[in-house]
Amino acid sequence: MADDRKTSFPRQDIRVLLLEGISPTAVDAFRAAGYTQIELHDTSLAGDALRRAIAEAHVVGIRSRTHLDADVLQHARKLIAVGCFCIGTNQVDLDAAELAGVPVFNAPYSNTRSVAELVIAETILLLRGIPRRNAECHRGGWSKSAAGSHEARGKTIGIVGYGHIGTQVGVLAEGLGMQVLFHDIETKLALGNARAAADLHDLLSRSDVVTLHVPETASTQRMIGATQLAAMKPGAHLVNASRGTVVDIDALADALRSGHVGGAAVDVFPVEPKGASELFESPLRGLDNVILTPHVGGSTLEAQDNIGLEVAAKLIRYSDNGSTLSAVNFPEVALPGHEGSRRLLHIHRNMPGVLSQANDVFRERGINIDGQYLRTDSLVGYVVIDVTATESQASELRGALAAIPGTLRTRVLY
Ligand SMILES: NC(=O)C1=CN([C@@H]2O[C@H](COP(=O)(O)OP(=O)(O)OC[C@H]3O[C@@H](n4cnc5c(N)ncnc54)[C@H](O)[C@@H]3O)[C@@H](O)[C@H]2O)C=CC1
């Protein structure tokens, strides 16, 4: 049986699978670039349905709900690239993808502003006690009182994770006259009048609103649990639009019921429904002092349209040109055009001797190399070789490269 991992395709034979309602801007970008085989799904896929669909795809686009673990990637025999049409890439086993020779791309900034705007809106609503008042009015209540209702001006917002989103939140909060404190594991340039807290505990104990903007990593798993919630000022509020695993949700429910945490706005959950047909279960349901949103921090039309364009452009560039610039799991190679040359891609395990064997393939056949580009990381090496060769010579060269021990994938670009 032919090994699909080592086969080349012209553009019109490349199958693009887009899940989770990715913006039509991405579809338009693929079509404009000559890709005609595009399969669209409004929801994510899981289990056997995902394995079946991915087995036939060369390029896959997902958002945050589709999990590409090592087992699913094992079934992706034809896959050449993955696009996460979002910021987070924790839903993909990045090492497994790299070892399958598959670069993963994302959109690191396109929904940053959307998340920051939602967080600021929620900060104001929480400080005013609006979630509870809204719930009471829906039940026919009319509790017209200033009790527990505060202006944002002069209050302190504590930002955990002072990266792209965290800094945007800080800038917008200062515009409201808030004091900005932040905590990050890296040393960060403070924007405006923002100040670094001494540590997480210091931030928690001084903030009226704590907002989380860390990625999902081993160090952020349940970083806000019962101890950290107890360290917050009595009546302070918590916003989580980062990842559900960052907060111990049962401990948060307890702290909200006791009133120690005054209110919360939560957009992300340890377990999220795969789609609209699945019931949303959470210990936070039914609590009047909580704003619940279905992971829509980055879901504005502006953000989604921009993400569609950005990630599709990265996938198309890799597919057409081989450039891995800004891939999140792969050696980055920025490549010029290859007009007049045939471009061969060779992705291999990073081990001694592979490059010299690759060069032998050309030397033994008397084929001159027009250009060569190489980058490695601890797991893989990515070498791109431009040659003057006929189509059949290129195909034969690719076969010889594919036979080198340690080869993960090879491709000829058209
Ligand atoms: N709710 C939603 O729809 C969205 C959620 N997100 C989530 O927001 C996260 C943050 O996004 P960006 O700001 O763009 O990421 P970023 O990478 O620019 O910033 C993350 C910051 O967190 C810091 N950090 C990492 N581990 C930490 C720890 N243990 N303690 C303190 N700081 C730590 C990093 O040093 C970095 O400065 C994403 O990883 C994603 O999970 C992103 C977009 C939309």
Ligand SMILES: O=C(O)CCC(=O)C(=O)O
């Ligand atoms: O829009 C999505 O599906 C996910 C947004 C998000 O969480 C991200 O960009 O990391």
